[in-house]
Amino acid sequence: MLGIDDKILEVDKAFEIVFWPCVMDGKVRDVERLPDRSIDLCLFNGSIRTSEQEYMAHLLRAKSKVLVAFGSCAHEGCIPGLANLHTREEIFHTCYLDSPSTENPGGVVPRTETEVPEGTLRLPLFYDTVQTLDQTVEVDYYLPGCPPEADRIWEALVAVLENELPPKGSVIGPTTTVCDECKRTRSEKRIQGFKRTWEVIPDEETCLLEQGLVCCGIATRAGCGALCPQVNSPCIGCYGPNAGVKDFGARMMSALASVIDATDPDEIEAILARGVPDPVGTFYRFSLPHSLLRRARGSSGGNGRKEVRHA
Amino acid sequence: MERPAFEPRIIGFFCNWCSYRAADLAGTSRIKYAPNVHNIRVMCTGRVDPTFVLEAFARGADGVLIAGCHPGECHYMEQNYKALRRVTPLGRTLRRLGIEEERLRLIWASAAEGPQLAAAIDAMVEAVRPLGPLAWSENWKRSPAAEEAVASAAREHAEAMEVSP
Numbered sequence: 001m002l003g004i005d006d007k008i009l010e011v012d013k014a015f016e017i018v019f020w021p022c023v024m025d026g027k028v029r030d031v032e033r034l035p036d037r038s039i040d041l042c043l044f045n046g047s048i049r050t051s052e053q054e055y056m057a058h059l060l061r062a063k064s065k066v067l068v069a070f071g072s073c074a075h076e077g078c079i080p081g082l083a084n085l086h087t088r089e090e091i092f093h094t095c096y097l098d099s100p101s102t103e104n105p106g107g108v109v110p111r112t113e114t115e116v117p118e119g120t121l122r123l124p125l126f127y128d129t130v131q132t133l134d135q136t137v138e139v140d141y142y143l144p145g146c147p148p149e150a151d152r153i154w155e156a157l158v159a160v161l162e163n164e165l166p167p168k169g170s171v172i173g174p175t176t177t178v179c180d181e182c183k184r185t186r187s188e189k190r191i192q193g194f195k196r197t198w199e200v201i202p203d204e205e206t207c208l209l210e211q212g213l214v215c216c217g218i219a220t221r222a223g224c225g226a227l228c229p230q231v232n233s234p235c236i237g238c239y240g241p242n243a244g245v246k247d248f249g250a251r252m253m254s255a256l257a258s259v260i261d262a263t264d265p266d267e268i269e270a271i272l273a274r275g276v277p278d279p280v281g282t283f284y285r286f287s288l289p290h291s292l293l294r295r296a297r298g299s300s301g302g303n304g305r306k307e308v309r310h311a
Numbered sequence: 312m313e314r315p316a317f318e319p320r321i322i323g324f325f326c327n328w329c330s331y332r333a334a335d336l337a338g339t340s341r342i343k344y345a346p347n348v349h350n351i352r353v354m355c356t357g358r359v360d361p362t363f364v365l366e367a368f369a370r371g372a373d374g375v376l377i378a379g380c381h382p383g384e385c386h387y388m389e390q391n392y393k394a395l396r397r398v399t400p401l402g403r404t405l406r407r408l409g410i411e412e413e414r415l416r417l418i419w420a421s422a423a424e425g426p427q428l429a430a431a432i433d434a435m436v437e438a439v440r441p442l443g444p445l446a447w448s449e450n451w452k453r454s455p456a457a458e459e460a461v462a463s464a465a466r467e468h469a470e471a472m473e474v475s476p
Contacts, residue, residue, distance in 0.1 A: 028468055051460030058461065084451075085408065112460060122467055125460035129451045249404065250361035257396035263382065263389070268399050279404040292365035294447040296409035 001043065001070075003150035004157075014161055015041070028056075031063060039063045041160050043070040043143070047077050047289065048131045052124035061137040066160065068172075072146035074133040075171075076240050076248070077289030079146075081130045084288050084295060085280060088128045130289050142171040144221060146238035146286060152223050171221065175243040178217030178235050182226035184208065189259040194275020197234065208234045209259065214275060214282060219245070219252040238286050247291045249283035319439040321374040322367040323348040323432075324359045328386035329421050330378035336425030344429035345436040348376060355379070356417075357390025361401045364415060368447050374414045374439040378428065381419040391419070413438040414445065 002008060002023075011017075018039060019026040031039075042064035048054050061067055072078035083091060096102065096109045114121045133139050143156055156172045159165050166172065179186070186207045195212040202208055208215040208229055216237035217229060228235050241248040256276075262268050276282045284291055325331040331352045337344060353359060356379030364375045377394060385391040398417045406412055416435055420428040454460075 032465075032468065051457060052464055054457065055461045055464035112456070112463075122463070124464065125454060125456055127454045127457065129454075247362050247365055250365055250401075253361050253400045253404070254397055256400065257393050260396050262396070263392040265395060265399075268396055272400050272403065276400060276403075278407075279400050280407045283400070283404060292362070292369045293404070293408060294369070294450050296411075296445065296447075296450060 001153060003147070004154050005150070007154055011157060014157075028059070031059060034063050036062050037065050039065065041066045041068065043068050044133055045070040045074050047073040047080055048133065048136045049080070049083070049127045049129070050124040051127070054127075054136055057133060057136045066140045066165075067133075067137070068141045068143055068156070069133040069139045070143050071148055072144060072238050072240065072286050074139075075142045075144045075290070076287040077130050077132050078238075078286050081132075081287070081289040082281065082285070083130050086295075088126055092126075132289050135289070140168050141165065144171055144173060144238075144240045145224060149224050149227075151225075171240075171243065173239075174222040176222045177242050178220045178222050178224070178226050178229070178239070181222045181224070182207075182217055182229045184229060186210070190261040191259050192261050193271055196275070202232050204232060208232075212275075214256070216252055216282075218255045219248060236285055240287055240290075247293075248287040249280075249291055249293070252283045317440060317443060319347050319373040319436055319444075320371065321348045321376055321432075321435060321439065322372045323350045323376045323378065324353050324356065324363065325350050326356045326379045326386075326391075327352055327354045329380035329384070329419075330356075330428060332422035333378075333420045333424045333428040336422065337429045338425075340425050342426055342429045345433050347436045348432050355385065355387050355390045356394035357385070357387060359394055359397070361397050364398075364401060368410075368414075368445060371446075371448075373442070373445045374416070374435060376432070376435055377415075377417045378420050378431075379417070381421055384421065410445065411442050413442060 004011070017024065018034070019031050039060070042060045044057065044060055044067060046053060048057055069075045073080065077084070092109045096104055097107060110123050110126060112123055112125050141156070143152060145152065152173055159172060174180075184207045185205055187210065189207070189210050191209070191212055193212060194214050197213060200211070200213070202211045202213060209218065213234040215229065215234035217226065217235035219241065220235055220237045221239040221242045223239050226235070237248060237252065241251055245251045260268065260271060262271055280288065284293065325334055331350070334350060356377055359377055367375050377398065379391040379394055380386060382391060395417060398415065402412060402415050405415060413435070418431050420431065
């Protein structure tokens with residue numbers, strides 16, 4: 001948000017900021033005391049995976065006229081969404097009990113209530129699943145991106161002030177893909193193998209996908225100015241899908257299918273196994289909570305089998 | 312009380328020119344085969360977007376069968392290869408999430424292969440049956456204690472944050 005530099009002073013002139021934990025001292029109790037729908041605009045960032053976060057989502061929805069899911073976490077789940085590959089039990093086990101550098105002989109894991117001599121200590125409940133803001137409350141608009149770029153933020157603020165907003169439920173932003181903003185030269189794509197980013201220093205003029213890097217720009221909404229391809233790094237899809245696309249990963253898989261130059265099943269399998277060894281991380285790096293995908297009950301090994309891991 | 316045996320619900324995407332005709336042939340030949348597949352006719356397996364497969368699972372399918380023309384025989388030249396190139400990463404993604412590979416199958420069946428298609432459908436149903444229902448949308452259910460925990464946040468703020476004069 002502060003990426004808009006000195007325009008923040010304009011924001012300060014136009015709005016009274018009532019709650020911004022990163023920047024100013026504000027109390028949740030003061031927000032709770034506001035009349036409903038008295039906050040003109042709420043930019044809500046972050047996904048929902050604890051009861052505290054859910055509480056704030058409901059609170060700010062009640063108190064706000066316009067609620068914007070700000071950034072990839074609120075919009076799609078973002079990278080923390082990849083935790084949805086595992087259950088809370090598995091996560092706690094690794095984080096608090098099992099990792100190589102963990103010393104926790106007492107087996108202490110976070111609990112919602114702990115009795116101490118002074119009274120009861122409380123922690124929020126850690127949910128089993130990361131969810132997006134719109135899976136928790138009704139969202140009016142989305143500003144995608146990890147992070148949303150300063151120019152898009154400014155345009156959204158201006159749109160709110162001038163009351164020139166798109167239909168409710170829309171993303172505030174372009175409706176083309178990153179390719180549209182990317183200045184590299186494109187010709188026909190016939191890819192016989194993908195390269196990992198550490199395997200090659202790409203040339204700076206040609207389309208990265210044509211050079212064999214898995215660039216998600218073909219499936220990703222524009223808005224960032226193709227910043228990553230500009231510095232020789234393939235797009236990883238942080239702006240999420242373009243308009244009308246229900247599932248980012250499905251779209252990306254479909255896009256890659258169109259450019260892979262192979263017809264033999266073994267060859268196709270080999271190209272994908274080598275070039276995309278982590279399909280969920282590549283296709284759903286930012287969008288797993290928002291996608292249609294769900295983990296199967298009791299899954300763990302990642303090999304399609306319902307294994308019960310050590311408790 | 313005896314529970315009914317689980318009957319897998321499988322969504323089938325069959326291409327107009329080959330596999331759908333094979334299904335027709337199986338029907339007119341009075342071949343008996345498992346009734347568990349709900350057929351959806353598409354013009355070509357190349358029309359099958361991975362989103363269709365995910366939607367099918369999300370809406371309660373236990374399996375998805377995609378059946379198209381044999382390699383080299385696609386009515387639209389090469390689009391069955393595109394289906395193959397889509398299903399491969401999709402299958403790998405699903406496996407990472409614990410969804411068994413038997414639940415998504417891509418097969419080839421020409422218009423004359425009524426009996427073969429019927430046999431393939433039977434095989435798929437029997438492969439999915441022991442896996443049980445997928446019940447995808449059940450798996451990301453809300454934590455049972457969530458309501459109480461969210462309500463508790465409001466109470467905690469009231470207790471902890473009020474400063475008595």
